[in-house]
Amino acid sequence: MKVKKDRALDLNLQSWQSSLVISSVEGKKMIYDPLRKINLVLQPEEWVRQLIIAFLHKGCHFPLSRMAIERALPINGKNKRFDLIIFDKKAQPWMLVECKSFDVKLNEKTAIQAAEYNAELRCPYLMISNGVETYVCEVNWTQKTTAFLDSIPSAH
Numbered sequence: 001m002k003v004k005k006d007r008a009l010d011l012n013l014q015s016w017q018s019s020l021v022i023s024s025v026e027g028k029k030m031i032y033d034p035l036r037k038i039n040l041v042l043q044p045e046e047w048v049r050q051l052i053i054a055f056l057h058k059g060c061h062f063p064l065s066r067m068a069i070e071r072a073l074p075i076n077g078k079n080k081r082f083d084l085i086i087f088d089k090k091a092q093p094w095m096l097v098e099c100k101s102f103d104v105k106l107n108e109k110t111a112i113q114a115a116e117y118n119a120e121l122r123c124p125y126l127m128i129s130n131g132v133e134t135y136v137c138e139v140n141w142t143q144k145t146t147a148f149l150d151s152i153p154s155a156h
Contacts (some may be wrong), residue, residue: 004137009134009150010134013048013131016055024153025039025057028041033053045083045100048099052099052131053128063084067087069085070083071085073117074120082096089155095125095127096118097129099131100130102132106135119125122141127151135148
């Protein structure tokens with residue numbers, strides 16, 4: 001799967017910054033994760049992940065109860081961690097989200113990483129984002145095809 005630059009979605013993730021809870025503990029900037037209900041050291045990739053969670057929850061109305069973060073996933077004999085997964089109403093994996101830092105370019109390597117994770121989870125939707133560029137694909141497991149989408153699908 002190649003990243004098609006002309007298919008990037010403009011989610012305007014920066015507009016969700018005001019909904020994030022940022023604090024300082026012993027001189028370290030922290031960000032509150034509403035899924036794990038803890039404060040985390042604010043790292044660039046975590047910033048993107050929390051912006052996406054805010055967008056999906058508050059902008060697209062996905063319940064936090066249908067999201068999971070950084071769970072172990074065995075791939076090729078190694079434990080990897082996916083960034084974010086959204087479950088459908090039947091608690092089945094529905095969309096896998098791979099987050100990168102703002103300064104990481106989204107390319108074929110990023111897409112392959114997300115696709116490898118998704119080969120285990122078999123989500124019908126896949127999103128990759130660095131907070132600036134975001135791509136969403138629909139995966140048809142029967143026909144073994146992917147198609148870039150022009151918007152975020154709604155969960156059934």
